[in-house]
Amino acid sequence: xxxxxxxxxxxxxxxxxxxKGVAGRIGFSMPRRDVPExxxxxxxxxxxxxxxxxxxxxxxxxYTRLSQWNYGVDTGMYPLGSCTMKYNPKTHERQAALPxxxxxxxxxxxxxxxxxxxxxxxxxxxxxEITGLPAVTLQPAAGAxxxxxxxxxxxxxxxxxxxxxxxxxxxxxAHGTNPxxxxxxxFTPVPVSSxxxxxxxxxxxxxVMDEDTAGIMITNPNTxxxxxxxxxxxxxxxxxxGGLVYVDGANMNxxxxxxxxxxxxxxVMHLNLHKTFSTPHxxxxxxxxxxxxxxxxxxxxxxxRVVREGDAYALSYDFPKSIGKVHAFYGNVGVLIKAYCxxxxxxxxxxxxxxxxxxxxxxxxxxxxxxxxxxxxxxxxHECVFTDKNQEAHKVTTLDxxxxxxxxxxxxxxxxxxxVVHGAIxxxxxxxxxxxxxxxxxxxxxxxxTEAAQSPDTLREAPTKPKVRRLDETLAARHPHLAG
Amino acid sequence: MKELNExxxxxDVRFTEDHEWARREGETVRVGISDYAQDQLGDIxxxxxPEAGSTFGxxxxxxxxxxxxxxxELYMPVGGEVVxxxxxxxxxxxxxxxxxxxxxxxxxxxxxxxxxMDALLDRDAYLRQLEG
Numbered sequence: 353x354x355x356x357x358x359x360x361x362x363x364x365x366x367x368x369x370x371x372k373g374v375a376g377r378i379g380f381s382m383p384r385r386d387v388p389e390x391x392x393x394x395x396x397x398x399x400x401x402x403x404x405x406x407x408x409x410x411x412x413x414x415y416t417r418l419s420q421w422n423y424g425v426d427t428g429m430y431p432l433g434s435c436t437m438k439y440n441p442k443t444h445e446r447q448a449a450l451p452x453x454x455x456x457x458x459x460x461x462x463x464x465x466x467x468x469x470x471x472x473x474x475x476x477x478x479x480x481e482i483t484g485l486p487a488v489t490l491q492p493a494a495g496a497x498x499x500x501x502x503x504x505x506x507x508x509x510x511x512x513x514x515x516x517x518x519x520x521x522x523x524x525x526a527h528g529t530n531p532x533x534x535x536x537x538x539f540t541p542v543p544v545s546s547x548x549x550x551x552x553x554x555x556x557x558x559x560v561m562d563e564d565t566a567g568i569m570i571t572n573p574n575t576x577x578x579x580x581x582x583x584x585x586x587x588x589x590x591x592x593x594g595g596l597v598y599v600d601g602a603n604m605n606x607x608x609x610x611x612x613x614x615x616x617x618x619x620v621m622h623l624n625l626h627k628t629f630s631t632p633h634x635x636x637x638x639x640x641x642x643x644x645x646x647x648x649x650x651x652x653x654x655x656x657r658v659v660r661e662g663d664a665y666a667l668s669y670d671f672p673k674s675i676g677k678v679h680a681f682y683g684n685v686g687v688l689i690k691a692y693c694x695x696x697x698x699x700x701x702x703x704x705x706x707x708x709x710x711x712x713x714x715x716x717x718x719x720x721x722x723x724x725x726x727x728x729x730x731x732x733x734h735e736c737v738f739t740d741k742n743q744e745a746h747k748v749t750t751l752d753x754x755x756x757x758x759x760x761x762x763x764x765x766x767x768x769x770x771x772v773v774h775g776a777i778x779x780x781x782x783x784x785x786x787x788x789x790x791x792x793x794x795x796x797x798x799x800x801x802t803e804a805a806q807s808p809d810t811l812r813e814a815p816t817k818p819k820v821r822r823l824d825e826t827l828a829a830r831h832p833h834l835a836g
Numbered sequence: 837m838k839e840l841n842e843x844x845x846x847x848d849v850r851f852t853e854d855h856e857w858a859r860r861e862g863e864t865v866r867v868g869i870s871d872y873a874q875d876q877l878g879d880i881x882x883x884x885x886p887e888a889g890s891t892f893g894x895x896x897x898x899x900x901x902x903x904x905x906x907x908x909e910l911y912m913p914v915g916g917e918v919v920x921x922x923x924x925x926x927x928x929x930x931x932x933x934x935x936x937x938x939x940x941x942x943x944x945x946x947x948x949x950x951x952x953m954d955a956l957l958d959r960d961a962y963l964r965q966l967e968g
Contacts, residue, residue, distance in 0.1 A: 749837065751905075768905045825904045829881035830929060 357428065357792065358761030363819045366417040368835055369404045379408040421819040423763050424634070429789050431716075433735045433766035433778025434527065434575055436605045436627035437634070443697065444631065444690035453689055458681040462666045468685065469665035473658045475692045479642055482695075482702070483601070483621060484614030487650035489657065490642045491683040495602050498622025498641025499533035499569075501654060504675045505620055505645060506566050506596050507537055508652040512673060515594070517566035523552050524772050525574035527600050539566055546772065550576040550728040554585040561589055567596035567619070573603045575770035575778070576728055577713060577735035587617025596620060596649075604628045605782065606710050606733035609703030613644070620645045629691035640687040654678045708783035709734045712790060716781055719794045723801045727773055735780035737773050748804040748811050750775045755822055756803065756814035760796035837875055840966055844871040846937055850913070850956035853965060857937060858913035858956060861944070865914055865953065868941040869901065869932065872966055877903035880932040885921040885942055892918070894952055898943065901932065913956055916947035 406414075424430070430437035448454075456468050476488040492498040503520070510517045520539040522531045524546055531541035542560060547553040557568065568590050572580040580586070587597045599613055599621040605628045613621055625640040626633035633639050645653065655674045656667035667682070698705060710733050717736035721729065724738035740750040754764035754777070766778040781790055803810050815821060849857040855873035859866045874880065882902040892898050894915040901908050921943050925931060932940035947953070957965065 744837065747837065771906060826879035826881060829879075829902075829904060 356760055356796070358759050358817055360817050363420045364413075364417040366414060369406060369411075369414055370402075370835060372410050372414065373404050373406040375405050377405040377407055377410075379406055379411060423758075428761055428763065429781065429785050429793055430763040431765045431779045431781050431793065432763065433577075433737070433769075433780040434602060435633075435766065436602075436624070436734070436780060436782055437763070438605070438627075438630055438782040439784040440630050440632050440690075441694070441697065444693045447693045448686050448689040453686075458685075462664075466665055468689075469658055469667070471692055472682065472685075472688060473660055473665055475688055475695070476642075476658065478692070478695045479623060479644055482604075482608055483618075483623070483644040484612030485618065485621065485644035486614070486647055487653060488642055488644045489653045489678075490640065490688055491654045491677070491679040492622065492641040492643060493679055493684055494626070494639035495527075495600075495622060495624045495641045496529040496533055497678065498624075498643050499529055499598075499600065500536055501641075501675070501678050502598055502620045502622055502643045502645075503534050503537040503539065503569075504678075505643070505649050505652040506598065507539070508673065508675050509596065509649055510566055512652070515563075517564050517595075519562075519565040521557065521560060521565060521568040521590075523568075523570060523574065525550065525552075525576055525578075525770055526569060526571040527575060527602060528769070530569045530571065530600055534569060544568075546574070546576075549730075550574070550578045551580050552582055552586060554582045554589060557586045558589050561593050561595060563593055565590075565593065565595055567598055569598040569600060571600040571603065573606050573733035573735075576737050576773070577603075577732040577778070577780075578728065578730070579606070579733055583618075584616050591617065601644075602627060603734055606706055608706040609700070610706055614646065620649055625687055625691040630694045631687045631690040638684045638687060640684045640691065642683075656682070658682075705783050706734075709781075712781040712783060712785060713779070715787075715790060716779055716794065719790075720779075720797055723798050724777060734782070735778055737770070738777040738779070739773055740775040740777065743801065743804040744775075746804045746808045748808045750777050752808075752811040752814065753777070753797075753800050753804065756800045756811045757796060758815035759817045760799070762793055762796060838871070840963070843875070843963075843966075844937070845959045845963060847959055849937060850953055850958060851962035852911065852913045852956060854911045856911060856913050858945075858953060859937075860950070860953060863946065864919060865916070865945045865947050865950075866941050867913055867943050867945060868936055869910070870962070871936050873908075874933050874936045874940070877901065877908060878905045879903055880929045883925045883929050883932060883942065885925070886918050888918055888921055890918050891916065910942065912945070914945060914947045914952040915949065916945040918943050919946050920944040 425437050425439050452467055456465055472490055479488050480486050492501045518540055519542050520534040521544050522541045523544045534541050544556055570580055574580055590597050596619040597617055599618045601621040601623045604623055622641045622643045625631050651671060651673040652675055654677055655669045655671050659666055659668045713732050713734050713736050717732055725741035726738055750767045754767045757764050769776055849859040851857050851870055855870045857868055857870050880901055880903050884900045886898050892912045894912055896912050897909045898912050899910040901910055922941050
């Protein structure tokens with residue numbers, strides 16, 4: 353296709369649901385009552401919530417129309433750095449919708465839930481192999497929840513040794529949730545600067561690591577898309593002082609089958625199944641943030657744990673040092689099924705996934721580095737980070753260029769993150785984009801850079817094609833208007 | 837974004853390397869963020885300030901400022917007791933953008949040691965830092 357993929361079409365205006373319908377309209381028939389009528393406790397009755405009165409077709413058209421205003425991975429390329437917005441194969445949905453899975457009640461006795469328990473056990477085994485960390489919990493609901501769970505395990509480990517610790521080292525290239533997760537867990541985050549090469553230097557860690565420091569939380573590859581190449585030396589420094597190494601595995605898409613986290617000194621890490629393992633995320637569904645740990649930390653993992661007893665599987669609470677439950681029942685099981693499908697579908701080609709993700713990011717980086725300023729000009733992993741420095745003279749910002757990409761039919765990349773890069777534009781193409789799509793994205797970026805020089809107002813007014821133009825984020829934040 | 841020569845950098849305040857300003861007003865010191873800082877942050881949507889009566893050391897974090905782009909910490913240019921905070925910023929965070937050295941002030945501090953002011957950057961030294 354030669355045309356720019358972004359265009360306009362007929363989309364419908366649509367009000368809030370509360371502005372639709374009429375009093376008394378209803379889209380649901382109550383089933384016939386099959387138990388005797390009984391009085392309700394007064395504390396359970398009263399005015400219901402303010403729900404709109406709508407028919408089924410009102411609701412279906414509402415969401416269908418809103419979906420036409422929307423953009424997702426099924427629409428086009430979504431290069432949101434550090435979010436790994438890869439395509440989600442439809443077979444996952446099909447398998448997760450099998451009646452045996454969807455009808456399984458979480459309170460079924462283990463004897464009647466062998467299939468799903470076997471799947472969970474197998475998935476744990478796969479994730480253990482991929483990370484090189486032998487014990488796994490599938491409970492956490494997403495990445496930050498995995499971080500919190502991992503840090504709770506770290507705290508439990510130090511407390512169990514009778515030596516509680518109070519600080520945690522956080523590099524400036526870590527994910528923004530890392531300091532929050534560790535602070536929520538009672539640790540004081542100690543910021544650590546990355547070197548001029550964009551990675552951590554071992555001397556920096558040696559200078560701050562002490563015996564009141566529980567460990568370090570490293571995002572690897574980091575948010576500059578660079579592999580923390582000194583990780584083994586850093587792990588040794590941390591271990592020598594009795595600390596633990598936590599790796600935020602949100603960027604694992606660069607490393608499957610290539611790096612064994614266990615072998616390079618990592619003690620605990622979380623994975624984002626909704627990133628690396630291709631389950632839907634964003635508006636597409638809940639996530640899952642399994643945590644993988646060494647044998648030494650296994651006793652502290654959340655309960656219940658899936659255990660194998662002969663040929664059967666059971667849920668066991670018999671782990672007295674466990675930090676307890678971190679999620680209702682057993683985690684977001686539907687997500688686990690989809691991730692397991694992904695792993696089985698690809699098998700040993702998971703390594704190719706990472707190789708192609710890295711290749712795609714480097715291709716974008718090399719093709720755009722004469723257009724956008726590239727602060728760290730060296731091979732990257734799954735994502736690359738540019739800035740708006742070349743466009744500053746035209747008073748065009750990262751935000752303007754990101755908004756203009758929408759007109760060209762692409763979702764904007766992550767912007768203004770990581771904070772260590774001024775005006776950052778963080779692009780993660782993922783392995784699921786073809787060379788044709790990448791070339792089309794690169795052409796759009798080049799066209800936007802030309803517009804920045806020749807007609808900067810076009811960018812400041814962007815986007816012009818979508819149903820909803822540039823939002824007044826300032827007004828929305830200063831005076832939020834919450835309806836419904 | 838402003839060019840360096842477009843920045844407002846008054847002579848009657850001192851600056852920190854972290855872009856706070858401090859102005860001596862009798863026995864107290866008024867604190868806010870520089871024109872450069874507000875310009876870099878973009879539209880400010882929320883300013884989190886300490887309670888009057890809190891005490892902090894020089895360089896301690898006393899609050900945060902949130903813009904549409906990011907959240908940044910605020911650091912004490914001098915140590916001392918916070919005697920007043922600018923309550924107007926609750927409803928009008930935009931004052932930090934429109935009038936950073938006037939209506940956008942943040943806290944007033946009774947310094948433990950007024951000579952800490954001397955260690956702060958004057959206008960020219962701050963500008964040199966920005967020119968980097």
